[in-house]
Amino acid sequence: MEKVTPFLMFEGNAEEAMNYYSLFEQSEITSVSRYGANEAGKEGSVMQAIFTIKGQEFMCIDSVISHEFTFTPSM
Numbered sequence: 001m002e003k004v005t006p007f008l009m010f011e012g013n014a015e016e017a018m019n020y021y022s023l024f025e026q027s028e029i030t031s032v033s034r035y036g037a038n039e040a041g042k043e044g045s046v047m048q049a050i051f052t053i054k055g056q057e058f059m060c061i062d063s064v065i066s067h068e069f070t071f072t073p074s075m
């Protein structure tokens with residue numbers, strides 16, 4: 001069976017969100033890649049990360065581009 005991985009795009013608070021979600025039972029942050037000096041994003045911010053909540057995998061980033069949209073209530 002193939003899986004679907006939800007992808008969450010933040011503007012600077014991806015790490016804060018991951019830390020919050022990791023408080024749920026059976027949840028963990030499994031990998032984090034960060035922007036370095038002279039890269040597209042703010043140094044130290046999340047380039048790409050993977051975390052799980054009760055076995056469901058999620059990916060997230062800190063967007064380097066400011067955007068007008070946000071999460072819907074369904075998220």
